[in-house]
Amino acid sequence: MKIPFNTFERQVARLQPEIDAAIGRVLQRGWFILGPELEKFEAEFAAYIGVPYAVGCNSGTDAIELCFRALGIGPGDEVITSPLTAAFGVFAITAAGATPVFVDIDPLTYNLDPNQIEAAITSRTRAIMPVHLYGQPADMGAILEIAEQYELFVVEDCAQAHGGRYRGQRVGSLSDVAAFSFYPTKNLGAYGDGGMVVTSSPAVAERVRMLRNGGQRSRYVHETVGLNSRLDELQAAILSVKLGHLDTDNARRREIAARYDALLAGGPVETPWVAPDVEPVYHLYVVRTPERDALMAHLAGQGVGTLVHYPTPTHLQGAYQSLGLGPGALPQAEAAAREILSLPLYPELTDDEVAWTAQAVHQFAGVLAR
Ligand SMILES: Cc1ncc(COP(=O)(O)O)c(C=O)c1O
Structure with missing residues (x-):
């Protein structure tokens, strides 16, 4: 028997009629960036996670950077996170201008060990970024308690945990703002790159929307140096099918x-x-x-x-x-x-x-x- 670690052949065979229809619809419309497919998928994904706002972007890496930039976390600030993760997620902290501070893992869950977080907190610490590694939600109760005590933000890295729950609540809805990746192999994967920021804060959502689109709130008015990081219409249409x-x-x-x-x-x-x-x-x-x-x-x-x-x-x-x-x-x-x-x-x-x-x-x- 030959068992590949991963394969898309079987998935595509299963979903092809629905995916073809979605792609066909986008091609017919001829609207590829920031259009109705993204708006629809953002609303569906927000409802699925159980938060009011979801903002699509180019990748999980960008989603994390957008979370920190929207919170105003950058140069001089420290973010506590796990060393056992995809390096890209940590690069996003660096890309926002902040410094990652690594805290060791709990060897049972492979997630950030909350018992070691307090020792890593300094006057520069602004946030904790737990990663729900391998699809297992991190110990959010303990992490949120520490964050509240030290007045820190919590940013969940949900790249590996679409749909996972902690005490009945979906990951992504537990913190100030959270990031998802739609890298093709993820539980919810695009056929290309993609990411999403979710939040309950209208101000954060609004800032992420501005930052992902070149720092513009209106066309050709760039109020800050933003990213070029939109989830395109084809990927949004595909993801909408796959969310189902x-x-x-x-x-x-x-x-x-x-x-x-x-x-x-x-x-x-x-x-x-x-x-x-x-x-x-x-x-x-x-x-x-x-x-x-x-x-x-x-x-x-x-x-x-x-x-x-x-x-x-x-x-x-x-x-x-x-x-x-x-x-x-x-x-x-x-x-x-x-x-x-x-x-x-x-x-x-x-x-x-x-x-x-x-x-x-x-x-x-x-x-x-x-
Ligand atoms: C835990 C984690 N964080 C961040 C990322 C980065 O996501 P992306 O590849 O969509 O940029 C990934 C996936 O690669 C990941 O697994």
Whole structure:
């Protein structure tokens, strides 16, 4: 059996008639930027998340930058975040002019450890950016409490958690302002780049709208240096179709995760731990073993594609050498980065493929024993 880590073929085959109709509609209209498709999708997405405002932009990275710029967070300010994430999300903090301050992860959830946040707060700290990694909502109760005590903003990075819930509430609706990515592999993915800012604040929404469109409120009047970061009409129309499938797709992801949990029990890897007050959406199914590289090679030999999210924590990337954080600075994130492995998980993955993958993981115990 050959099981790709990810594939769009099956998804496109499933959705093609609806997607073709959406694309056809946009082409016929001949309106490609800031038009009715984006307005419609923004309204649908805001309603889905449970907030009054959603503003589309070019990527998750831009969405995060727009969040900080709209809050007035920039040069001289510090933002506390997780080192175990897509580096792009951290680059957005830097792009806004602020400085990322890394706090280690909780090794059970791989999310920002709230118990370590207070020690990282300085007079320059303005915000905390939890990342709902792998689709599991971060410990928002504890994070919001700290933020309130120290008068900090909270910006959720929801790039991996469309539809996830914390204590019954959708991620993105829990903080001052939140960012989503529609990168193609995400739970809600475009067929290109895309992102969204969501908020309950009309002032923040208004500022993001201005900033994403070259700092203009009206045409050719640039009141500040903005971004060129709009979610185009084709992507908005495609995303609108796909939003209609998100809940069933997430339910299937949870079903696959439950199958993996059951099939991998007693095997040579640690399976994901889920906090009691969250409903995860399994953007990724991440197992853990000190023999990660050997397991990855073994699975490749069995036709199973895997990836590591992420092999190098962001504080150890060359891009952040200037922060002066060497190996050992954030031990939990560094240990996780050496031991984690993402197994295939997408709604179209079949039960047979899940069983094959789980069996291949079990065989690895035999390989280790040899
Ligand atoms: C956690 C996280 N944050 C931010 C991003 C950046 O999103 P994008 O690729 O849409 O710019 C991604 C995805 O790559 C991500 O997974």
